[in-house]
Structure formats: C-alpha cells, structure tokens
Amino acid sequence: MMSSLTDFNRRDFIKTASALGALSFAPHAIAMGKKPPIGRVVIIGGGYAGTSAAKYIRMWSMGSIEVVVIEQSPQFISCPLSNLVLGGSQQINDLTFGYDLLKKNHGIKWVQDTVTAINTDAKKVTMQRGDITYDRLIVAPGVDFNYDSLPQLQTGDAQKQIPHAWKAGWQTVYLRQQLEAMPDGGVFVMTIPKAPYRCPPGPYERVCQVAHYLKNHKPNSKIIVLDANAEIVSKKGLFTKVWANTYSGMIDYRHDSAVVSVDVPTKTVSTEFEQVKADVLNVIPPQHAGKPAQMAGLLESDYPWCEVDFLSYESKHVRDVHVIGDSVASGLPKSAHMATSQARVCASAIVELTQGREPDPAPVFANTCYSFVDDKQAMHVANVYRYDAARKIMLSAEGGGVSLAPSEKEGAYAKAWAHNIWSDVLT
Amino acid sequence: MNKLLLNLMLISSVILPSQGKAAEDFVYADHALHTRTLAASCAACHGTQGNAVTLNAEFDATTLAGLDKAYIVQRLIDFRSGARPATVMHRHANGLSLEEINQLADYFSHQKKIKRHVPATQTLKAVHDE
Numbered sequence: 001m002m003s004s005l006t007d008f009n010r011r012d013f014i015k016t017a018s019a020l021g022a023l024s025f026a027p028h029a030i031a032m033g034k035k036p037p038i039g040r041v042v043i044i045g046g047g048y049a050g051t052s053a054a055k056y057i058r059m060w061s062m063g064s065i066e067v068v069v070i071e072q073s074p075q076f077i078s079c080p081l082s083n084l085v086l087g088g089s090q091q092i093n094d095l096t097f098g099y100d101l102l103k104k105n106h107g108i109k110w111v112q113d114t115v116t117a118i119n120t121d122a123k124k125v126t127m128q129r130g131d132i133t134y135d136r137l138i139v140a141p142g143v144d145f146n147y148d149s150l151p152q153l154q155t156g157d158a159q160k161q162i163p164h165a166w167k168a169g170w171q172t173v174y175l176r177q178q179l180e181a182m183p184d185g186g187v188f189v190m191t192i193p194k195a196p197y198r199c200p201p202g203p204y205e206r207v208c209q210v211a212h213y214l215k216n217h218k219p220n221s222k223i224i225v226l227d228a229n230a231e232i233v234s235k236k237g238l239f240t241k242v243w244a245n246t247y248s249g250m251i252d253y254r255h256d257s258a259v260v261s262v263d264v265p266t267k268t269v270s271t272e273f274e275q276v277k278a279d280v281l282n283v284i285p286p287q288h289a290g291k292p293a294q295m296a297g298l299l300e301s302d303y304p305w306c307e308v309d310f311l312s313y314e315s316k317h318v319r320d321v322h323v324i325g326d327s328v329a330s331g332l333p334k335s336a337h338m339a340t341s342q343a344r345v346c347a348s349a350i351v352e353l354t355q356g357r358e359p360d361p362a363p364v365f366a367n368t369c370y371s372f373v374d375d376k377q378a379m380h381v382a383n384v385y386r387y388d389a390a391r392k393i394m395l396s397a398e399g400g401g402v403s404l405a406p407s408e409k410e411g412a413y414a415k416a417w418a419h420n421i422w423s424d425v426l427t
Numbered sequence: 428m429n430k431l432l433l434n435l436m437l438i439s440s441v442i443l444p445s446q447g448k449a450a451e452d453f454v455y456a457d458h459a460l461h462t463r464t465l466a467a468s469c470a471a472c473h474g475t476q477g478n479a480v481t482l483n484a485e486f487d488a489t490t491l492a493g494l495d496k497a498y499i500v501q502r503l504i505d506f507r508s509g510a511r512p513a514t515v516m517h518r519h520a521n522g523l524s525l526e527e528i529n530q531l532a533d534y535f536s537h538q539k540k541i542k543r544h545v546p547a548t549q550t551l552k553a554v555h556d557e
C-alpha cells in the first residue's frame with residue numbers, strides 16, 4: 001500500500017514535469033525527491049542519544065542532511081525500567097523494541113554492525129563490513145566497563161555467573177533468574193562503582209527492586225550493598241527513608257567499600273576491609289566512555305570521559321566529531337532523558353553549522369529521573385539546566401529537586417515518561 | 428498570596444517589549460533555535476512536538492500541541508507559584524524564565540495535534556550481551 005502510493009506520486013511528478021515542458025535539471029531533481037544531501041552525518045550508537053540525534057537532524061534539516069546510524073544491536077533494549085525486571089513487575093520483553101519505525105518515518109540509513117576503528121583525519125569509520133566517510137561524526141556509544149581492577153569478570157562466562165546487568169538485556173534476565181533460584185535466607189550482594197557512572201540513582205533503585213521481590217517471596221533474605229562512594233549518590237534522604245521504613249532490617253549498606261577483587265566460583269567479593277560471600281552477586285563495574293570514543297581519541301588523558309563544547313557537543317579535541325549521552329564529561333547526570341536533551345542540542349547545532357549558521361548561544365533543557373521503590377511507587381529528581389556563558393558549562397537552575405516522598409501517582413507518571421520517551425526516540 | 432498579584436509580579440519582572448503590551452504578544456522569531464531544543468526536552472513526558480501518547484486517561488501526560496497559548500502560560504505560572512499543585516512540574520516551571528515560558532507556550536500552541544503511539548514491543552533476541 002505504502003509503496004504503491006509512493007510509485008503513484010513519483011509517476012505523477014514525472015508527468016507534471018513533462019507537461020510543464022523543458023525544465024532545468026535542478027527543479028526536476030527536486031520534484032523527483034533527489035536533491036543531493038547537504039552533508040552526511042554518521043552516528044555511532046542507536047541508544048537514547050543516537051536515535052534522538054538521528055531523528056531530530058532529519059526533522060530540523062527537513063531531510064536535507066543524510067543520516068547514517070551504525071548500531072551493533074538488532075534491538076533497542078531500555079535500561080530505564082529494567083530494574084523492575086529484577087523486582088518482577090516488568091519483563092525484559094516489555095522493554096525491547098525494533099528500529100523499523102524510526103528508520104522508515106525519518107528516512108534514516110541504518111547499518112547493523114560494530115565499529116572497529118575511526119580515522120578522524122580521513123573522516124572515516126571502519127565497521128566489520130567496511131568503511132564509511134562522514135562530514136560530521138556523532139559518537140554516542142554509551143558507557144564501557146573498566147575491568148582493569150576486576151580482570152576476573154572480563155569473560156562472558158564470568159558475567160553470566162556474576163552479571164552487571166548495567167546494560168539491559170540477557171544479563172538482566174540472568175540476574176532475575178538467579179534471584180528466583182536463590183533460597184529464602186540467601187544473601188544478595190551488590191557493588192556500586194565510584195561516581196560518575198551511568199544513572200546516579202539506578203543502583204539504589206535496584207536495591208529497592210530486589211528488596212521488593214525478596215520481601216514478598218523470600219523474607220528471610222538479606223541485601224548487602226558495597227558502595228565505593230562515601231554516601232548514597234542520588235536521592236539519599238528518600239532512599240534512606242524507604243530502606244528504613246519499607247524494607248526495614250533487610251538492607252545492610254556499607255559506604256567507602258570499593259571492590260578490589262572478585263572470586264567468581266565462590267561469588268566472594270573483597271574490599272580493602274573485608275570479604276563478603278554472596279548467593280547472588282551483582283558487580284556493577286567502574287565505567288568510562290564507550291569504545292568508539294576511545295577509538296576516535298576523544299578521552300581526556302586523566303579522565304575517561306569526553307570533553308565537549310556544550311553549544312554543539314563537538315569534541316574539544318577533534319574537529320567535526322561530536323559526543324553525546326553517557327560518554328560526555330560533565331557534571332550532568334548520565335541519564336536517558338539527559339542523553340536525548342544533549343542529542344537535540346547537538347542535532348540543532350549540526351543543522352545550523354552545516355548551513356553556515358551559528359547554533360543557539362545559550363541552550364536550556366530539562367531532566368527528570370524517576371526511581372521506583374516497589375512495583376507501583378516512584379519518586380523524581382528533576383532539574384532545568386542552563387548554559388553558563390562564563391564557565392562554558394551547563395548548570396542546574398534554581399527550583400530543581402526531589403519528591404517529598406514516593407507515590408503511586410508518580411509511579412504512573414514514571415510509566416508515562418517511559419512510554420513517551422520510547423515513542424519519541426523510536427518512532 | 429493573592430494569585431493575581433503574584434502573576435502580575437512575575438510578569439512585570441521581565442522586560443516587556445513596549446509599555447502596555449501583554450506578555451502574550453511577544454514575537455519569538457529570534458528564539459526559534461533556543462525554543463525548539465528546549466521544547467524538545469519536554470518530549471520525554473509530553474511526546475514529540477508536544478503530542479503525548481495516550482494510554483491511561485488519568486495519568487497520561489498532557490498533550491501540549493495545539494493548546495491555547497495563554498492557557499499554557501497560566502498553567503506554568505501557577506505551577507511556579509504553587510497555586511496549582513504538581514508532582515514534578517513545579518521543578519521545571521521554576522527553572523524557566525518567563526520569557527521561556529512564553530516562548531514554549533507559543534511553540535506548543537502552534538504544533539499540530541497528531542496521535543502518537545508507543546512502539547510495539549518485541550521478544551529479546553538470542554544475541555550475545557556486552
């Protein structure tokens with residue numbers, strides 16, 4: 001149906017053009033929809049950041065910029081709400097989507113492949129199947145895990161036994177299966193890396209979700225949290241209250257407890273102070289900018305994230321290469337909402353720069369992160385961020401903050417948030 | 428505090444283009460770039476170009492596309508003052524300038540109302556995780 005309509009329109013265009021007689025080539029080409037693109041943007045990563053950038057560049061350039069997305073995964077699997085799979089109120093298949101509508105609705109060229117090398121002098125990206133050149137490159141690969149201090153966890157096999165589940169997918173499923181198989185009275189141990197890491201409140205939301213499941217199904221079980229940070233990184237007051245009130249006696253939280261080694265067969269973690277043996281062990285490893293960011297030489301020498309110009313998200317080190325999402329070095333939370341906001345500032349700037357115009361000199365955007373404390377109730381942290389021209393960074397505006405308490409109403413709004421962000425980035 | 432008084436105070440704290448001109452009469456052409464990215468950051472809850480998906484009438488986020496401009500301005504000002512209670516909108520309304528509130532309202536009032544959908548879910552494929 002769709003394609004015959006297109007054929008019809010196309011034939012119609014040809015007829016109209018010939019009826020008007022000898023037209024110059026250019027308008028004919030426009031009528032045929034064959035106006036050459038004014039530039040090609042290649043985007044590495046089709047997560048929250050990459051999909052948003054692709055869609056909004058196509059929308060705001062009115063289709064005049066060619067967009068090619070390179071994404072290794074055949075599906076989009078949402079990290080937001082994936083902690084609820086551990087709690088049991090969501091299934092991984094509720095969070096798994098295809099890319100077809102996004103590609104079709106916006107005329108985005110899509111390559112399912114893994115980027116293996118980037119040559120920023122030749123403006124060329126190498127994938128397993130071959131090379132592609134770009135006018136501008138957007139690097140949006142999310143986070144990569146740093147196993148330097150935890151080499152025992154580097155293999156796929158070790159990660160099946162001790163999943164991080166910090167990229168939603170099969171590891172989320174394995175961790176849930178392990179919780180289901182754990183006897184009542186078992187010990188769940190989770191370790192949190194030093195900030196910055198993806199999703200500041202995410203680990204504490206996960207503690208609530210696991211506690212919710214255990215409280216209802218295995219009430220004699222315990223949770224030990226080994227946090228490398230000095231204190232709970234996000235929504236501290238709220239999480240502390242929920243743990244004390246709703247999950248009283250279940251959660252043993254230990255701050256300043258960075259993992260120094262893991263024994264995979266016995267599921268034992270060691271910190272500087274102690275050894276802790278788990279029945280189910282979830283080690284969230286330290287993180288840095290995704291591999292493609294490393295390949296393009298975008299990381300700071302002393303800090304494993306990418307410095308950018310916050311007006312365009314262009315790398316501070318490499319021209320015509322932009323970085324968005326979790327890989328960016330900033331004081332901004334590494335969240336999906338933030339990734340989409342950065343993506344759209346970057347998209348808007350690229351559309352302007354490609355046409356020889358200046359981007360918005362003072363971008364402003366919002367961020368809302370919900371955390372679920374059980375199967376129904378959620379709480380927010382929300383802020384507006386404004387560009388500070390003197391310091392050249394994004395700063396949170398007055399008025400931001402967190403919920404007074406979790407509620408079912410906010411739980412419903414948190415679901416609405418997920419539905420709308422999925423609709424925005426995938427259709 | 429008296430709601431009308433507060434609104435007047437808020438409105439008079441921005442520089443109006445000319446004496447006696449209502450806040451609604453701003454011309455926002457210069458702000459097109461600023462507003463399109465700011466408005467787009469509302470999409471996480473309110474959908475692409477202000478068209479929220481509709482699933483559960485009671486808790487759907489408001490579709491902003493095509494709403495009356497003055498109505499949007501008033502809502503945001505009421506969230507800001509606390510005159511209208513909110514779960515999260517007071518956080519956003521307080522972070523915006525009055526000029527931005529006007530720009531956003533103008534932008535959303537001009538968007539076409541279209542039905543938006545949540546994409547269909549799929550079964551997770553048996554590929555190797557990272």
Ligand SMILES: Cc1cc2nc3c(=O)[nH]c(=O)nc-3n(C[C@H](O)[C@H](O)[C@H](O)COP(=O)(O)OP(=O)(O)OC[C@H]3O[C@@H](n4cnc5c(N)ncnc54)[C@H](O)[C@@H]3O)c2cc1C
Binds near residue numbers: 202327
């Ligand atoms: C448990 C959990 C809960 C969370 N909850 C929330 C929440 O409620 N709200 C919220 O706002 N945020 C939440 N987050 C954070 C959010 O998931 C991230 O901030 C967001 O995914 C960042 O988007 P991104 O595009 O930078 O990275 P991603 O979404 O990870 O996308 C990166 C993409 O790049 C691809 N890629 C990487 N390397 C290559 C390569 N070499 N070649 C080709 N493709 C490649 C990957 O396959 C991936 O699809 C949560 C995160 C976790 C782990």
